[in-house]
Amino acid sequence: MKPIKTLVLLANDAHARLFENHGPGKGLSEIEDLAASVLAEADIRYADRPGRSSAAPGMAQHAFADQAEAEHDQAQAVFVKAVLAETESRFAEGGFERFVLAAAPSTLGVLRAGLPARLEKALVVDVAKDFVKLKPAEVVERLAGDIVL
Template sequence: MKPIVTLAVLANARTARIVENRGPGKGFTASAGHALQAPPVVENADRAGSHPISGAHGAAAFEASDPKEAAEAAFARLIAKDLEKRHAAGAFDQLILTAAPHMLGQLRAALPDALKAKVIGEADKDLTHAGLDDIAGHLKDIIAA
């Protein structure tokens, strides 16, 4: 019988690790191609300004987009694309998301519905620096690893 493979994404705004579990008592191991790095943040050269709107009194202020926010969302999409490739290759059956609360929201938003259906649990904590032996303890409420 084929074991149920669970991937756990351990992410923050700059880095992500993907670890896998192949059943109860097996613990977590590093997954192939398990580390992802966010591309550097690109600062916008444009400043917030105003633009006249025809027919309106005055001008509307445009806010410059937050480059860190945009970089975090782009990194979440990069992680989602990596997971999509793994899913298409049949590399896992279940998925656990762990990240600081804001990044966890970015990951949720970036996942397509097919991957959202694979999520068995989430933890709003940054485990990117946790040792492989420690991850199971942090996720014990989600999976018996």
């Protein structure tokens, strides 16, 4: 019987790691370690300042957020887009059947919003925890209640 291959993505705001699993009890082997340095290759176009809004009729306008928060949100969105593109490519090339996602809560929402249809269909578990710094065996242990790897 052919083992079920699972692709596992661990991510936070600035770091992501991809692992593969070849069936129950086989553990995880790391495929790729993606850091924010991935963005060096991306064509990034940041807004020069936060958006503005007119709250009521009249001439007054108000900024939505401070500059640092706007830059963080834009950098996170670009990083997540690059990570999802790489993950989708690996998923298609590797013949995976299942997809597992574990990410820091703030990153998980952005990942879910941008998840390509192929990965969304294969998603079996998503966990709002930052496991990026854990060893593969520790990740398997932490996910044991949700999925057998």
